[in-house]
Structure formats: structure tokens, C-alpha cells
Amino acid sequence: MPRLLRRRNLTRLFAVGLALVMVSSCAVRTDQIARDPNTVRMAVNNWVGFEASAEVLAYILREEMDYEVQLVRVDEQPSWQALDQGVLDVIPENWGHEDLFELYGPEGNGTVVDGGPNGNEGVIGWYVPAYLAEEHPEITTLEGLKENTDLFRTAQTGDSGEFLAGAPGFVSQDQGMINAFDLDLEIVYAGSEASQITEVRRRYAEEEPVLFYFYDPQWFQEEVDLVKVDFPDYYEGCDADPEYVDCDYPVYELNKIFRAGFVENDDHAYRFLDNWQWTNSDQNAVAQMIADEQMPPSEAAEIWVNENRDVWEEWLPEGYEDRQKG
């Protein structure tokens, strides 16, 4: 008896569910999520320089142009995915990622647009502390490093030297370089940039050797004295095979990536972000306030904005004042 009843209930439930689907049967695309046209949604990847750019842009958009700004903290790759899905509008600082551009750009499914350079230049490389380079001057060359990998041995890596990798989300070709240059090194994953910096800071204080993945612009570069290891320059295609990379990282001309729909809307926020360009030293000025002086990011942005009116006034699009009145 109960079994029968339950089955009848189930059938009824199914019928109601089906009816609901029929009634509401219009296709939903992910970019139809509830969105306020006055809100700009910006990716913030997990490094302070990026945050500095995003906070300054957000401050101007909020205070001068009367927009709401939502800063969404995600890793590099997922933020592309988010543009594709329509939950973000812009990545203000992008490092390379040609493969993703192929996937989502005009050649792929056409959901993102390259917004051109943002004026910052990015360098990735292998770094050692200056005290180590002084003690072993040859270590910043490929040959010298090859002979001295035993300097970097730790309890964890045993007979090989340790190479301290960056956060898992970052662009990397370290294993390919280790293979191609035949270095006796083992990659240790710091797991996050915060723990990598903490570890380097600890060794720096003890003047212990350390060899690690790092980049510039980065606020930590101001706190410690680092020397970049020289590798043969990047050339077109040397990083094609990730298992064998016989060159250094390229110098990245950092660019902006927009959601295609955001560009099509062509409102003041888009034009402003499209106009935006600034230098590495602009970015570092803000990043340092955030990281070294432990200032809240929005406050650091405010200070920079107040002091550099002439720089950012050029980014404001024509007619933005009308918006504010409306």
C-alpha cells in the first residue's frame, strides 16, 4: 500500500516538474546572470601588483564615474573561464596565455577580446639573494649554476638541489628549463605565493642559499636584494615543448582582456578601461603602499589618485560627467 502510493506521488512529482520545464523552456546562457549595468566586475589575480592596478581603476570608477565595482579574486586561468561564462568583465593584467586566447578569443568561441597593452612590462625568472651572488659570483650564469646545484640541497630534496616554484596558478616552464639545461635540481612547490615569500624571507634573514621562481614588478623586490640568473634569451617557439625549454622566460608586455559583451556595450566604463595605461613605477608605488606599509588597498589607491590627477585624467572618456548627473 505505501509503496503504491509513493509511486503515484513520484509520478505526480515528475509530471509537475516536466510541466515546469515546459513552461519555462527558454534556453539560458550563462551571461544572463543577474547583473547591474552599473557594476563593473574585475578579476583580481593573487599578486599585489595586480591588486594595485585593480584598486586604482576601481577607485576612479567608483569615485569619479559613479560605477559600482566588484573585485573578484580568482586565479589566472579561472578568470579567463569567468570571462567566457560572463561572470567577469575584465582582466586588467594578463601575462601571456596564448593558448587560452586561442580557446576563447575570436579564433575560438569568441567570448573574449584582447584589449591591448596596459603599459606594464613583466619579467619572470629564476632569482637568488644578492648575498649568495656575492659569495658565488658565477652562480648567476648558466654554467656556474650547473656546477653549484649542491648549494641548494635541503632535507626534503636530498641529493638534488631545491628549486622553489611559485604559486600553482602562475605561468611556469621551470621543469622544461631544468630538463633542457640538464640541471640537478628538484622542484619544490611552495603551493602559494604567500608561503614562498615567507620561506624566502626566513632564509634571507639567516643568509641561507635559496633559488626560486620570481617576477617583477613585485613589491617583495623592494624589500630584499635579489639577482636574476642569466639564461639564453627567449626566442620564438623555444617554449613550444613544455618538457624541453632551452631559453629564459620571455619579457611579457602585459595586456588587458575584456569580455566580448562588455566591449560591445561600449559604455563609459569600457572606454575608460580601454584608455587606461600606466608604467611599472606607477604600479609599484601603489603596490608598495599596500604590501610594505600594510595600508588597506583602497586607501593606497586613494593616495595615488590624489597625487597623480594629471596621469589618470587622460583616461577618462568623453562625456563621463553626464553619467554622473544621470
Added chain:
Amino acid sequence: MATVTEPAGATSTGTGSPKGSGGLLRNTWVQALAVVAVLVAGYWLTRWAGGPSWAGSFPTGIGESFMAWLDGIYAWIVANRNDSPLFLYFFNYVSVGLGSAVVLINQFLTFLTWAGVTVLGVLAAWRIAGWRVALVVLATFAVFALTGLWNESMTTLSLIITAVFIALLFGVPLGILAGRSEGFYRGVRPVLDFMQIMPAFAYLLPFVLLFGIGNPAAAVVTAVYALPPVVRITALGIREVNKGAVEATTSLGSTPWQILTKVQLPMAKRTILLGVNQTIMLAVSMVVIASVIGAGGLGDAIFQALTKINVGQAFQAGLAIVMLAIAMDRVTGAVGHGAHTPDIPEKYRMPLLGGGLALVILVVALARLADLGGWPRDWSVELDKPVNALNDSVEAAIGPASAALGTWTQTWVLGPLNGLLTGSPWWLVVLAAAALGMVFAGWRAALVSGISFLAIGLLGVWDNAMDTLSQVLVATVVTIALGVLIGVLMSRSDVFAAILRPVLDFMQTLPPFVYLIPAVALLGLGPVPALAAAVIFALPAVIRLVNDGIRGVPKGTLEAALSQGSTGWQLLTKVELPMARGSLLLAVNQGIILVLSMVVMGALVGAGALGNDVVLGLAQNELGLGLASGLAIVFLGLFLDRVTQGRRAPRA
């Protein structure tokens, strides 16, 4: 007189005989030691033979093709997200709906202004749970405001409301079905087991894929993560309803629907609310982790602080989460117990409700007139500077010593254990796992253990899994040792227990992210700080269980032993610990599962191995690698869970 204590001990421990008296237990340990000895011998033989290919790690061929297959699925989803009917008519509906729900709830909370939210929350808490809890809720709002994290807290709150709502929407009906049908219950139980062992981080990847970045995926993943307790406990509640009552109503000719709504649900109400409470607690912990996939709020605030290595700021946000968790726990707990509810006569209830609503509306209207929004950031108290100063001075004081301890642990404990597990022939390790299952928990567990290890090999992550296993084993041993020690001390002194309890509450709800970075600064990067964090995370549950177990030993038994002139040590080792054996076993089991749930978190500070691949899979969109590693963690969990559950009946 001696015979008085003996039988009491034997009957209350139920399974197995107490330590020292029987041959069975000693036998178990001897057998286990023999298994380990064989493994070690195998390892040395392999080394002596120069590591022939038939005695290496598991071949990775099958695993690699499995990962490639998953990556293929990923590519398909990216290409078809806005074309395939599966997405257009299902997943996208869900994600758009949920994403919008979170936004709407958040806007509603903003509309109420901080004054309105506070009045509403405190009044509701008072009505449901009495004035003490209302004070806790008030304190919680005060922490939100004074840490300058009001808006972040409201975002987190909206996410939790959405996620808990979904979890209950699906969880309660599933629980009712499981409570009424034995077959359904049996079918659903392994799924729930699986869900509870799967590490929180490993959930993120597939859900990001299906529901996108940000709030929608965060809401779904939080709901799914928080689902199991409400299903389990609702089923339990329905089953426990007095059979007599059900039969009486059946014989009166009630329909099953009437039986459910008039008898079973009302009688199981309190138990079901306990499940709701557990679900909310899990949701609070998951919401923090979901900030990795772009959910905003307090979790995001912690993450932001950590990228700047600002431990003080992370602590502030962590404190807000702890308060949120405690407040939600107290409110729902009070609903479950029904205690402390203000005693209001029937006729005043409606006017009171009306008055309360009117008050809230008045406050909101006034606040909106005064143009209040979120709590102004200027009115906040800065906790971060003193916390940072404290952190720095601790680092300076014990830094070198702790770093040496870290290196020692790596060289003498973790390194050799890892070498043993990865250096032995894979089939010997599989056999050893099965044998340990057999020794501790019978042939069923042996089968599960063997299959788990085979599955890990087939997933293609053998070496990493062995690395992770060695870390988990070491962390568990430390956790159990410390947990038993502190638990025994806690059971000895009521004062100590009273002091320790809030500390344990705090440790259990503080998001582990907060103490990961100090751990690196003290112990140096690598598996050791990850172990330390795992121990901190798992310890409270173990301490509580040990304490409860020992305190549960009947007073009469203790007095009998004392009257015979037992010393304190004898009392502990011969009477109390053996009699609390059930609790101790449960403590070991819980300790392992909690340590395991920290594997992925530990990868954030360099633990490497499986956890790192889960994080890597998430950050680099490598679905295959991430998911295979996540599954391997589940299989490790299955093995450890089955072995430590012993011969007891499976969990309810």
C-alpha cells in the same frame, strides 16, 4: 573484590577484551607488526636487487589515459557551454538562478542597513533562543562591524543562506526517503560516506566546470558539501520514531502521508534540527574555501590578507568567521533543544511578532533616512597590528629552534617513511594494506583496503599518494598522542576543562588558512608546517572525544577500583582507558579523517604530493590531474577509515 571490576569493564567495552588480559588484542598488534616487518623486508630486498622493473611503483599508463579522458570532457564543456541543451536547459539555469539569489539576498541585507540587520538578527535570536543567545548574536554583529568587515560578512551570510537553503531543500526529503525505505538508505549511504571523505578542495573543480566561477558555483559546492549530515540525521530521526506510534496510526487507517506529517516528522523534529545545525556548520567552513573559486566575503578577506602575508588581517577576518559560526551554532542548537526560549503566553505571541516587525521596519526606515549603509570603515578597531607584532615576536623567539625541529622531522621521520612506501614494490604495498585491513577489521575491510590501493594505482598517482599517506600517518600519530594526553588532563580537572572548551571551539571554527603562514615562518616550507596545521585542525575533536569517553566511565567502577588501592596511573591505564575504548577508537577514526581533509590545504604551504595536484588542477584548469588526485585522497580515506573503524558496526 577483584571480580567486581573485571566483568563491568568487559561488558561495557562490548567488543574485544580489555587490554592486558586477553590474547586477542596482543595478537592483533603482533600481526600488524609482522605485516610492517614484511613490508620493510620487501623494501630492502628491492633495494638490494637494484630496483628491478617488476618491483617498482605502479605503472602510470592507465591513469594517464584516464586523465586524458577527463581533460577531453573539460574541452568539450568549454566548447559547448552555450550550445549544448544540457547546459542551456539545466546547469545554466541552476547557476544563473543561484548566482542571482546570492546577489538578491545581499542586496536585501544592504537595503536593511547595518542597524536594521542587527535589530532583526538580535530580535529573532531572542525569540527563538532566549536572551543569552541574543547577546552572542549581538556580539557577532559587533565583531563584523568593529573589524571593518561588515560588507564582507553580509556577502558571506547571503552565500550561507542560499547554500543552506539548497542543502535543506534536497537534504530533508532525501533523509525522509532514507528514513522510510531500507533499500534507499542502503543505496545512499556509500554515497554519503564518499561525500564526507572527499576533501573540500577537490569538490571545487568539477563544480566550477559545471556552474562557473563565483557565487553560483560557490553556493552549489557549499550546499553539496554540507548535505550529508542533514540526510543522515533526518533518516536517523525518522527511524527512531516509536514503532508503536506509527503502527497505532496505521491501524486507525492513516495514509502514509498522514503518518509522515502527523507522526514521524513532529516526533523527529528535534533530531532533524540537529542535522540542520551540522549542515550550517559545514556550510560555514566551506564558504571560506569557496573563496578560491571567486566567492566573495570573509574567505576572500582572509585570502587577500594572506597574499600580503599580513597574519593580523587574516586573523581579524578569521575571528569574524569564528563568531559567525558560534552564533549560528547557538541559535540552531537552541531551536533543537527547545531550551531557553522565552516563555510567552499564547495570546501575546501575535502582538509580539507584529511589534517586532514594526520595530524592524521603523529602524530600517530611520536608518535609510539617515542614509546608513554598511558600517563605516572608519569606526573600526584595529586588531591586526598587535596580532602581527605578537606573531613577529614569536617567530623571533622560537624561529631557529622550530626550524631545526622541522628539518629533523623531515630527515628522520617523513623522509624514511616516504622512502619505504614509494620504494617498495607496489603489489607488496597493496598486499600489506589488505593484510592490515584483515588484521584490524576483518575480511570486508581487507577487500576494501586492497581495492582502494589498486584504484589509487590505476588513477596514475601512486607515488604522490604514498607521499601523502606517509604525511597523513605521521600527522595522525602526533594528533592522537597529543589528543589523548590533553584529553586525559581535561578529564581530570573541571577548571582546566572549562578553560579549554572555548579554546577548542575557537580552534575548530578558525579557518586553517589563518595559521598556515605562521607555520611556514616557524617550521620552514614543506610537509612539516602542513603537518603542524593538520594537527591543530584535527586536535580539538580528538581531545573532546577522549575527554567525553573518560568522563563517561561509571562512578561506581572508579570507586570500586580506588577502594582496592589502585594508584592514579593504574586507574587510568587499567580501568578508564580500557573502558573508554569505544570513544578512543572513534577519536582515532575522526582524527585520521580530519587530518586527511587537510591534505589539500597543506599543499598551499608546500606539502606537495596529492594536495598540490588538486590545487594545480584547479589553478591550471587541469581537470584530469586534479580530479584523479582528489579521488586518490578519497581512496586513502576509505582505507584508513575502514581499518580504524575496527570490527564495530558501521556508523549510523
